[in-house]
Amino acid sequence: MYYPRYYIKAKPMRMTIKGQVTIPAPIRRKLALGPGDTVQFVEDGDKVVVLKAPSATPDAKRARFEAALDRFIGSASDSEWTADQILDATRGPERRH
Numbered sequence: 569m570y571y572p573r574y575y576i577k578a579k580p581m582r583m584t585i586k587g588q589v590t591i592p593a594p595i596r597r598k599l600a601l602g603p604g605d606t607v608q609f610v611e612d613g614d615k616v617v618v619l620k621a622p623s624a625t626p627d628a629k630r631a632r633f634e635a636a637l638d639r640f641i642g643s644a645s646d647s648e649w650t651a652d653q654i655l656d657a658t659r660g661p662e663r664r665h
Contacts, residue, residue, distance in 0.1 A: 592617065624660075633658060 573614035591601065601607065606621040624632070632635045636657040649657075 632660065 578594060581589045581592070591607070595618070596602075599607075599618075602621060605639045607624070608621045610617045610619060628640050636654075639657065640654070
């Protein structure tokens with residue numbers, strides 16, 4: 569079994585039918601992960617490494633919001649967009665769930 573130089577031993581986790589797994593609490597603490605944070609999965613041979621994804625800067629978040637707002641102003645009542653499409657445009661698809 570592969571162990572990096574520093575590792576946190578955690579019990580094996582079972583994957584759900586939807587492909588979800590729980591990140592063990594010691595690893596969440598080590599990576600300072602909380603609700604709404606995003607992670608990246610990096611393939612390394614026959615292993616997968618979980619990394620905390622960098623969060624968007626406040627300026628980037630504001631620019632994305634303003635760009636989405638410009639598209640919606642005056643068109644909410646006649647829009648053919650679904651609620652999920654609106655959430656993706658304003659928050660980003662990774663934040664929907």
